[in-house]
Amino acid sequence: MAFKHVSLGRGKANIIHPLLNDTPVSNNSSLSPMVVSKKPIDLYNNIQISKILVHPIKSCRGISLQSCRYSPEGLEHDRRFCIIEAGSHQVITAREVSKMVMIIPRIKTDERSPHGGVLLISFPEDSGCESFSVPLYPVEEQWERLSDIALWRHEVDGFVCENQSSTGRSPSTILSEYFGRPVHLTVKGNKPRPCDPTVSFPNLKATALYQDGYPLLVLSEESIDVLHEEIRSRVGTQGIADEWSSQEFVIERFRPNIVLRGAGPFAEDNFEEINIGSDDDTEMIGEEQPGILLVSKCVRCLLPNVCPETGVRDKAVPYKVLMKFRIGLDHRNKMKPCVGCNGVPLGNGMIKVGDTVNVRRIIAA
Template sequence: MAVPLSLESLHGFWSSCCSSWHALPDSSSASLTWTASVLLLSLAGLLWGLSRKSRPQRKLTGVRSGVVCPPEQLKDDLQNPKGVANAYAFERELAVPFDVRDVRVSKLLVHPIKSCRGSSLQEARYTPEGLENDRKWCIIEADTHTIITAREVSKMVLITPRIEVDATSPYGGRLVVSFPDDSDCETFAIPLWPTQEMLADWPIIEDCTMFRTYLVDGYVVSSTVDDDPDSSSRTPSEILSDYFGRAVHLVMKGPRARECPPTHAFPDLKETAKFQDGYPFLVASEESLEEVRRVVSAFAQDESPEARIGGIDRDRWKDGGVEIERFRPNIVFKGSGVPFAEDMWRQIRIHPADAREATSDVSRTFTLVSKCTRCLLPNVDTTSGTRDAAVPYKVLLKFRRNKDPARMSKPCFGCNAVVGGEGIVRVGDRVEVLEWATGIGV
């Protein structure tokens, strides 16, 4: 934007006015001088604002402009023992594509009830709405219908849902929900796939609210299935209300499609999900986790002012022991050889481990639609239910923000994904990169 005024032109304007006013009577001259002074100050303020707007704004990209880092140099950087200084190794653009070696699925995690403990599986069915039974249920406030997460109630991670598949059951099996021993809450079981007769008796809530933005429908789970005649007659909502200390409901996702939000890379995204935060799948790699561990350990051991992180327990985190379960991914990869390689993948295909030839099946094709921006939930210890004051969130802020163009202030770990169809994914399946994103990733 061009600025027509300058401080020099304003000074000339002021001087000419002063010369003219000297010829006026004293009273008129004083009045005009006061008026012109106010006008001059207003124009000077306007000029200052316009000049600031006219300056080119530095665009934050999380990448050092013009610097392209090949993977081999990146690997050399990672071997550098200078821990904290090396935490910023990824503030450079990667040259893509690069060799990702033999990438395999190393872990599959399903979280049946949102924010409760997950289960590790050897294989899982999937649909475009995610892994089977993943975030199919959630817990809501009985009065406001707000979906509760471990961000607010950290001890939710100690509730353990366990999937028991039974082909002979009219419900396809049970979801068995248990609690810590000291909670005095009894275990209960609910149907994996309720019959239509059951659902007809379950109240449906149309406005389960997520992040005060998304409205999702859900059935209030009102029946249990238990072969033990001495089991509790209380409903799941009553048992959970005791655990939470207030009235809550266990809810199963209803029939109405819940649309996923668009992303920076896919503004016209048309996908649906269940009770996941945003998207059907979250993927991450073991190499990325190892880098987070290394940086956490570096910050815990470096006592220099530059490495100061408020609230970090140096003894607790000197070994960097962050578990992948804290990040709650669905599909974990191993074998890329480069941390955060998944940031650079736009589209991948997961081939069966025993397949002799690569398949072109779109139902096995996953599109990575955005990086996953993180909140404080990964700070919750999945074994104790306590929230750490610093790890991993404050450490991620040091080297993993400015990565997502839509939310530059948030740190990133893992990527959100959608899939082209239905199928089965197994631990050991091979990952092929079909399309790469730019050097700053998806």
Template sequence: MWGSLQKTALGATDAGAAQPVNGDEDERLVPGTGPTEVPFEIGEVHVTKIYVHPIKSCRGTSVKEVRYDPEGLENDRKWCIIDAQKRTILTARGFANMVLITPQLEPDPSSAYGGQLVVSFPEGSECESFAVPIEPTPDMLRSWELVEDAVMHGVYHVDGYVCQSLSAPYNTPSTVLSTFLGRDVHLMIKGPTPRTVPPALDYPDLQDTAKLQDGYPLLVASDESLVAFRHVVKDVAQQGEAAGVRGFDQKRWSEGTVEMERFRPNIVFGGAGVPFAEDYWRRIVINSPEQTDSEQAELKITLISKCARCLLPNVDTVTGIRDAAVPYKLLMTFRTGKDPRDFSKPCFGVNGIIDGHGVVRVGDVVTVKEWAGPEGV
């Protein structure tokens, strides 16, 4: 994958994008060749945060290190909640309180099923926690209901198994989740059938696969981009009604802040010193000073498209309440026109594809091996 991706097209140059230092605005870069000069200088970049979201649209977990493979971070979006009748995969876009469901991985290498995923609920919900196996054994799967036709976003068809609890009553996951969400649902673990990722503008023939992520195996973002957005929020809060942002809660955002978890990235970078620098990285490698001989020498990532955002990040990860304006409406003021597939949607973060297997850790060093053209990825 690392050396085989070939570029087929690039959209028009974004007038607001950073330009190459050589001033050649008409230059188009072909992935695999690399630019002769970088478009702007950046500082030393490191991995500052890693997030794993075991159950799609539910609360994520910050970890210090995690294994990865071409389908993403280990156990990331491996489970989902499906409508019991329609077999559609539910997300926090439609059920905001899903973000209050807390999955916690408890690995156990000595266990036949790799440990357990403990799922808990907010105090006052009257929903008891339950545990399911991280790696169900073949015997377990033979007794679980097979789902062959689950549908994600009305586009992707995926298979899976309806999870049973590690202790009786074994239908606890379905019962408890149905009570919490107020409709008949099941907890489903992704099945063995590969799900091919959607084509990207520059890479229309992608054959990579993913688990239950919206599109691609990996989503990255940077601390600098979040800081820049927080400044926008504070500026609007200071202007109040004069800013003209309908639904903006001036009191709340004068005092509060937007956390990175709303954007649900997997890997967060820091140190570049330039907001949204990641928009212009085509290929990066991540090296760990703690690497062992059995691990891959470096994590190789191809960044293939900016992440066009929906309204899901408007959901407060603490309260489960959807904000009327933040972050979506504020991102609309300065982050539209970035995605050639849909210039109307605001972007935050970049989608990526992984080459190989290994371990990534907080503190690992990030090196940009190839930059994209003036319009970014």
């Protein structure tokens, strides 16, 4: 068994990736009406990337990066690993085990290593669990392959991770102690895991790793600013504690990948395709980076109620607040709130904090 390194070079602009659609989305009459522009839409001309977040292990602590490569399956290293029940092979998330957010993964790359580097995993000091590391891209033939990992309605593949060192306890043993029941750490194999079609993209043929549904999540800072105001205005009602009068609501609770600044509150709801990189970059290299399709709104559960620093679940914030003003946005889940948009890259590229974000397609009113 071998894990292939995915090529993440630059791609041509406006190319529809074969895993997405056989034809450009603007020519598909079954899609939502949209405005298409080869140049940035002037209404949104001051947008930048303010934060890049990668979550190497699903539902565990995220990592803030200054730059990151991406492929059609998402940001490099994002959700390539997950933790599963040892018996049923069901993926475990912080929805059920909130202290997962206290597990801290760190990526240490090494181009000289056949594994591309290691993933370092550490735990809270009071957990009694020791740190360990596993190869980023393992090549050992003896790793056990699982083909029936249960993630929502899909069966996905993965390999049970072994320790980078030949000594010490196995990752499964250490994590099982932390969870209080038998679990495994797995890394995604090479079998494609399809994404579900959406209302706007009924012919979607994208693939993802261990993400809930789609390769990327895009969210704007201003959306969280509005949510923060809504929370403070409701302190003392709906079970919202007094501490929210001064406590900051951090965007990391929503576990986005690409955070925007300058778009305006919930402006991402209107975007159909964005392109990252300035006109100066395009002139210098003679090509644009591939676009990112925003294929659907992100329907929210109770996971953002979990504080990423403490693992404590709030009884009301933000879910009860979101139910007051963010429902009815998803055709299939009208009574569930939505925050952020699910994205699918159209090719390979590189993003960095401070990059210009150009809006190429918007949904017509």
